[in-house]
Amino acid sequence: MQIPEYFSQRHTVRQYSDKEISTQQLNAMLDAASHAPNTGNMQWYSVIVTRDDEQKRRLAPLHFGQPQICDANVVLTFCIDLRRFELWCRKREAEPGFDNFQSFVASMIDTSLVAQQLCTVAEMQGIGTCYLGTTTYKARQIAEVLDLPVRVVPVATVTLGYPSSGKVADGGSWRLPVSAWVHDETYHEPSAADIDSWYASLEADPQSQKFIDENNKKTLAQVFTDVRYPRTSAEQFSKAYLDFIKENGFGTEY
Amino acid sequence: MQIPEYFSQRHTVRQYSDKEISTQQLNAMLDAASHAPNTGNMQWYSVIVTRDDEQKRRLAPLHFGQPQICDANVVLTFCIDLRRFELWCRKREAEPGFDNFQSFVASMIDTSLVAQQLCTVAEMQGIGTCYLGTTTYKARQIAEVLDLPVRVVPVATVTLGYPSSGKVADGGSWRLPVSAWVHDETYHEPSAADIDSWYASLEADPQSQKFIDENNKKTLAQVFTDVRYPRTSAEQFSKAYLDFIKENGFGTEY
Numbered sequence: 347m348q349i350p351e352y353f354s355q356r357h358t359v360r361q362y363s364d365k366e367i368s369t370q371q372l373n374a375m376l377d378a379a380s381h382a383p384n385t386g387n388m389q390w391y392s393v394i395v396t397r398d399d400e401q402k403r404r405l406a407p408l409h410f411g412q413p414q415i416c417d418a419n420v421v422l423t424f425c426i427d428l429r430r431f432e433l434w435c436r437k438r439e440a441e442p443g444f445d446n447f448q449s450f451v452a453s454m455i456d457t458s459l460v461a462q463q464l465c466t467v468a469e470m471q472g473i474g475t476c477y478l479g480t481t482t483y484k485a486r487q488i489a490e491v492l493d494l495p496v497r498v499v500p501v502a503t504v505t506l507g508y509p510s511s512g513k514v515a516d517g518g519s520w521r522l523p524v525s526a527w528v529h530d531e532t533y534h535e536p537s538a539a540d541i542d543s544w545y546a547s548l549e550a551d552p553q554s555q556k557f558i559d560e561n562n563k564k565t566l567a568q569v570f571t572d573v574r575y576p577r578t579s580a581e582q583f584s585k586a587y588l589d590f591i592k593e594n595g596f597g598t599e600y
Numbered sequence: 601m602q603i604p605e606y607f608s609q610r611h612t613v614r615q616y617s618d619k620e621i622s623t624q625q626l627n628a629m630l631d632a633a634s635h636a637p638n639t640g641n642m643q644w645y646s647v648i649v650t651r652d653d654e655q656k657r658r659l660a661p662l663h664f665g666q667p668q669i670c671d672a673n674v675v676l677t678f679c680i681d682l683r684r685f686e687l688w689c690r691k692r693e694a695e696p697g698f699d700n701f702q703s704f705v706a707s708m709i710d711t712s713l714v715a716q717q718l719c720t721v722a723e724m725q726g727i728g729t730c731y732l733g734t735t736t737y738k739a740r741q742i743a744e745v746l747d748l749p750v751r752v753v754p755v756a757t758v759t760l761g762y763p764s765s766g767k768v769a770d771g772g773s774w775r776l777p778v779s780a781w782v783h784d785e786t787y788h789e790p791s792a793a794d795i796d797s798w799y800a801s802l803e804a805d806p807q808s809q810k811f812i813d814e815n816n817k818k819t820l821a822q823v824f825t826d827v828r829y830p831r832t833s834a835e836q837f838s839k840a841y842l843d844f845i846k847e848n849g850f851g852t853e854y
Contacts, residue, residue, distance in 0.1 A: 353632035353721055373778045378607035380775045382716060383731045386828060387773065392781045401785055430780065434795050440821035443831020447838035451708070451736050455756060458712035462636060466720055467607055477637045482705050493786035502709060519641065521634045524627045526684065527646045531655055532747035541688050567694035574640060577697020584701035585854035598852045600839035 352470065355515035359474020360414045362507025367419050367473060372506075375467045382463035390444075390453035391460055392427035394492045395420060404491045408484040409503065414476050418505035423481065423488060424461040426453040428595075429497040450596035457501045465504060474509035477502060483583040486590045499594050520548050606724065609769035613728020614668045616761025621673050621727060626760075629721045636717035644698075644707035645714055645755075646681035648746045649674060658745045662738040663757065668730050672759035677735065677742060678715040680707040682849075683751040704850035711755045719758060728763035731756060737837040740844045753848050774802050 376393065384390070396402055397420055405423075406415040415421055428444050435442040465475040481488060481503045488500045526536070526544040536544075548554060554566045561573045571577075592598060630647065638644070650656055651674055659677075660669040669675055682698050689696040719729040735742060735757045742754045780790070780798040790798075799820075802808060808820045815827045825831075846852060 349628060349632045349721055350724065353717070354635045356635055358637060373782065374603055376782050377775075377778045378603045380778070380781070381608045381610055381772050383612060383719070383729075385733045386824065387775075388824065388829075389776050389781060392783060392787070394783045394785070394787060396785060398785055427781065430790055430795075430798075433790055434799055435821040435825055437792065437795055438819035438821035440819055440825040442825050443834055444829070446831075446834050447842050448736065448834045449838075451841060452733060454705070454708060455712045458709045459716045462713045462716040463607070463720070465637070466717070467603055470604065475637075479639045479706060482702065492783075495787060495789060498787060518635050521631075521641075522643050524631045524634070527634070527643060527681065528627065528630050529646060529648045529746075531648070531650060531652050533646070533648060533749060533752060535749060536684055536687055538691065541684075541691055544684075545688055565692035565694055567689040567692035570640065570642065571689055571694040571696050575642075575698070577695075577700075580697055580700050580702045581854060584703075584851075587705060588701055588852055588854065597838075598842055600835060600842065 352515050355518045356469055357515065357517070357519050358476045359507070359509040359511075359514055360476050360505075361510040362414070362417055362419060362474060363510045365419070365508040367506060367508075371471075372420060375464060375471065378467050379460050379464035382459045384456040384459065385452045388431050389456070390426060390428055390431060390449070391457040392425050392430070392498060393460075394423045394425065394494075396423065396492075401491065405488065408487045408491065409478050409480045412478060412480070414505045415478070417507070418476075419507040420505070422461075422464070422504045422506065423492060423500050424457050424502045424504065425494060426450070426457050426499045426501055427497070428453060429495055432497065445595040445597065447596060447598050450591055454501055461502045461504060468506055469514045472508065472514060473506055474514050476505045478505065482587050485587055489590075496594055499591060499596075520551065606769050609772045610723055611769065611771070611773050612730045613761070613763040613765075613768055614730050614759075615764040616668070616671055616673060616728060616759075617764045619673070619762040621760060621762075625725075626674060629718060629725065632721050633714050633718035636713045638710040638713065639706045642685050643710070644680060644682055644685060644703070645711040646679050646684070646752060647714075648677045648679065648748075650677065650746075651675075655745065659742065662741050662745065663732050663734045666732060666734070668759045669732070671761070672730075673761040674759070676715075676718070676758045676760065677746060677754050678711050678756045678758065679748060680704070680711050680753045680755055681751070682707060683749055686751065699849040699851065701850060701852050704845055708755055715756050715758060722760055723768045726762065726768060727760055728768050730759045732759065736841050739841055743844075750848055753845060753850075774805065
């Protein structure tokens, strides 16, 4: 029983051809993806489909100008959505008690699962995908562009398009060995030698040295901590997202 | 270009045969799953593999006695893991700034994506999967059983085993129509008629009437709000998880 090669060979696709993904095809993929598992089958999520060029131009700066927003055929913004389910409850004489952090966590997981299932379905159709991690940084502004009502909060953005290279899978990307992140029965604390060995091939990659040089850093880790994901930005985005989820009724005080 | 039928036909499997999933097979599946997308390729996650009967017996009550913990061949607890990456940073003269809510959100999404990819890989091998939504309810106690150090926080549990029915996909489960959760360009507020129409087939299912009768409720929605996901439990679990993530350095105050 072989695992399809696609899984370990897949990679993010940021450059797309002009070939269109039809609405019919997209909806069939989204329908298939919605059969991903979710909490209590309550489907606490929605997705906003952006095809309109003007909407893409409004979204692009909120994703820090990453070109794939405008270049992609379709942009999908996956959102937590408690609104629809609560409307149903209230129409059925039921009083929802989902305005709390637990519901935020459950819906964030479920939204992530359906997003990932959509990516897998799309890639298996030869369509390239790219997650944008910037969605939670500017959630409030993205919600404005997409006209999201209260109780609907952006979580993840995926751009879709046929790859200009023609390929969604050819060789995969670097990953940690299984021994680094899979633990038998209990957590095994890494030794200094483990850390050296797990990251050795990444650190030896010429691309890593290029990042270090370009950013005038001493180590690859410093590129992550000082340039790509610095504390000051993370704290600013933390506050912005927390404020926004609280305004959407996902309280964090008990 | 057909979407494989598996995606819309799959379903959760809670009853397993005795057929074993070998360590070699499991590791190959986990390795394939790790090629799911993740933020900055930092892989802020770990998974704890439980095969030992005694460990399963310790985990079972923390999942409210759901029988699949003890019945499954393998139990996987997917965890946020900032620890490994931060150890690497500190060994490389880099000062990580990931002790904040933004890093919690990013790692929760990434942990969910790899969990979902593992489920897809497993199901495509004929192995049944079941998510347990109870993991965040009792995260602190689960962390104790699994010896998780600080900065490692349980997010989702998946049980794995060959289905006793022999099937991981035969007919799928009820889902909302795509029109209910997919929005073109902007969010479309549901009308009362939309809500009635989207939930009609679920409400008409004899199983739904059975749940209503068994619980002495008037509507199916009340089964969700009053019995399955009541406010009092959600608030209690919210506080417990928030306290635990804060102790793990994922602050929520700025």
